[in-house]
Amino acid sequence: MRWLKIGRDFVYPEYKPKWPRNSPYSLDKVLLDIEVDFENRSLKGKAINRLTVLRKIDVIEFDAVDMSIEKVLLNNSNIDYDYDGNVLKIFLPKEADRGEKLEVDIEYYVEKPKMGLWFIPIDSDEPAIQVWTQGEPEDNRYWIPTYDYPDNKTLLEISITCPSWAKVFSNGVLVDKRMLNGKTVWKYRLDNAIPTYLIAFAAGKFSIIEEKYRNILLQYVVPEGRERDVKRSFSKTSQMIKFFEEFTGVEYPYPKYTQICLSEYGGGMENASITFLTDYTLHDEKAHMDFRSEPLVSHELSHQWFGDLVTCLDWSHLWLNESFATLMAALWRRHDLGENEFIYNLLNMLDSYLSEYSSRYSRPIVMRIYGDPEEMFDAHSYPKGALILWTLMSIIGEECFRNA
Ligand SMILES: [Zn+2]
Structure with missing residues (x-):
């Protein structure tokens, strides 16, 4: 017998x-x-x-990594600042009040940013053919000087x-x-407030297929030539939103x-109102016999509620984003494919967690001591968190859980 200690x-x-962080200001608009x-x-x-000042300050700090800062203005006037390659400090001429x-x-x-903004192909000096960003957890500070914290x-x-x-x-x-x-200048505006790690853009040669769900525009954006694969991966999007x-x-x-399906992109990312996905999720008819996009599509979509609309305070609480998304994707699977598929999904979650627990480490699900948010x-954050939520739902009943 082998004993496994908690927090190991x-x-x-x-x-x-x-x-x-407890910032002395709130960032209102970027x-x-x-x-x-x-x-x-x-x-x-x-x-x-x-910004709006929350308590007296004489210095404003922004996250900004490895950039050249060329000019800084405060309320349209030149201002003293200091930049060490990680944090931009702006010295106010007089203390600002709450x-x-x-x-x-x-x-x-x-x-050539190291993180956050990716030129494709990666690891090449050739002119890029596609560009995309990846903000979560703390990488938008490589291309936007701003307050980059959830x-x-x-x-x-x-x-x-x-x-x-x-x-x-x-x-x-x-x-x-x-x-x-x-x-060409493309201007986008989002009137819903979001954490800065969910700011994103992508650019390249793409085809767009559009439809509507109520008054919500649904866009499926794929590399040129892959239009015929859209239906196979995304046809259930409207039904998922409704669910x-x-x-x-x-x-x-x-x-x-x-x-949007991107080259050299891993998995998916729930940027607010614009989810990024690996282009490997697009597949042909033959692959469709063994492979489905719905688990990824439903996971990222459910983040628009759990992670985007409601966001964890800091990365020690990341499980709140990921466990809800993992559980919601499983509940969609139950709705779409039935109880047996759902139970099989739960068993896979258990296997995945126990494998990490037995072969790598165990940790409390809310963890303040870590090196990098990654x-x-x-x-622990994904399947274990989802299983805890499912256990909670089973104890208090689905209706109470949904009402809460
Ligand atoms: Zn997720």
Whole structure:
């Protein structure tokens, strides 16, 4: 017999507890104006961060990694700042009081970023053919100088200038598209507040297929030539939205839902109103006998409620995002394919968790001591969390669980 201790093998000696940030300001709106250079794999941008001061401050700090900061303005005037490659500190001329509104404009430049903004093909110096972002957990700070932490929600306007051969997608509604100096400017706006890690855009050669669910625009965006595979992967999207709306009693929160299949992308990411998916989820008729996209599609879609509309305060609570999404995908499976498939799904979750537990480590499900937030994306947060929620639902009853 082998004894396995709780809290075993996850924490290294150098790990320190991480507590929520408790920012002295709230970020109310981000206005981004960026131009993407596919040739040089770079980005030139202007980020306007609109803030409300929550308690007296004389310094504003933004997350900004490995960028060149070219100009900083506070309420349209030049201002002193300091930048160490990780944090941009802006020194206010006089202390700002609680309730005061501030606007900070930052002009910046990013070249060959290590994270956050990916030029495809990755690991190449060739001109890029596709660009996409990956913000979660803390990587949007590689291409946006802003407050990059999940405990704040902000409105967003984003203008993206790209070569005209590229189609560009981002959060919210496309409010303007126009030519400028031989390039195309795409402007998107989201009037729902979201944490900055859910800000995203993708650009490249794509085909778009659209439909509507009530007044919500549904977009399926795939590489050119893959239009015929859309139905196989995404035809149940409307039914899933309806199921999640009925289960939660909460309407789908955003004006549109785009699902975009990207090259060299792993898995899926629930960016608010625009989910990114690996293009491997597209498959032909023959593969369809053994493979389905619905588990991935339903998982990412349910995050629009659990993770996007409601967000964890910090990464120690990541399980709230992932366990709900994992359980909701399983409940969709029960609704779609029946009880046996659901039970089989639960058993697979148990296997997955026990395999991590027995061969790697165990940890409390809410964990303050970790090295990098990435470490929280494990079988404790996904299947174990989902099984705990399912146990809770079984004890209190499905109706009480749904009402709660
Ligand atoms: Zn997820």
